Amino acid sequence: MNRSASLISVALLAVAGIGMTWLVEHASAPQIATEQQLIDSRKLLDVLPPDSYDNQPLQQPLALNAVDLAHSKLLGGYRATRHGQPVAVLLRSQTPGYAGSIELLIAIDASGRLLGVKTLAQSETPALGGHIADWPNGWLQGFSGKSRSEPADAGWALKKDQGQFDQMAGATITSRAAINALHDALRYFDEQRSALLGGGT
Template sequence: MNRTSSVIILLLLAVIGVGATYFVDYSSAPHIAAEQRLIDSRNLLDLLPRDSYDNDPLQQPLQLDNSALTHSTLLAGYLATKGGQPSAVLLQSETIGYAGAIVLMIAVDTHGKLLAVKTLSQSETQGLGAGIADWPNAWLQGFAGKSRNEPPDNAWALKRDQGQFDQIAGATITSRAVINAVHDALRYFDAHAQTLTRIRPNE
């Protein structure tokens, strides 16, 4: 076998190898993308009890009106349903903490009771406010069961501000920001509950 033949064979093998790699990547891409969507969905929705919905809430986005609230901004909303009936509303909220934006996912049941709060992103100080990102989070669990009027408006504050809530140790500004954002979300739900929980024909 001369040198030219050897080079041609090596080139053919390289082309075949590249083609096979491309085919494997191309054929597996949809599966990988689907798995990634599932992981992302679980990360966003694990604040809801799994048996509380049977749809994919992230595929049922809500139209939000007047999303710039008193202390926060609503970035998105989603509807969870079970058996064709609304079971919860998810409100994605952004507020400003000590070091920057804090993005929360806030789950509210159809009666306006807060189910859970989860931090999706934050840039707070490590060892202090950054603890808001822990999941599960004992401090955030303290909001479960609260609603628009339970406690009353003047109690939605830190105890040091004559309110009802403890703060995260060493993170007063972070704590205030989250309390205010959660209260904003509950007030928004109360004002728009009928629209937020309405089942649309194509759902």
């Protein structure tokens, strides 16, 4: 075999190899995307008890446009159901923190109680307010079970502001921002309960 024939054979093998690689990647791309969505969903939905719902809440967003509240803005929402009945609503909330916006995912059960809170984005000071992004987050978990009326409106504040809640160490502004966003979300849920739950509990 002469040199030209050898080069042609190598080139054909290279083209065939590239083509096979492209075909394999192209064929498996949907499965990879689906698996990545499931991983992302699990990371977001760990604010909900794992056996409390049987739908895919993130694939069924609520018809919420950006809603300006007293101290925060709602960016969107999702409904979790079990056997077709609403069990919880997840609200994406954005509130101004110390160094920038803080985005929270707030889970509220059908009776209006907080199930869990997770930080989705923040730019707070590392080792201080930045701890709000830790998961699991002991400080945020302390709000589980709270509702719009428990405590009363005046209680939704830091103890230093005559409220009922401790702050994260060294992070007064971040703590106030999160408390205000949670209270906003609970008020909104209470006022829009029927629409958020799909017309009934």
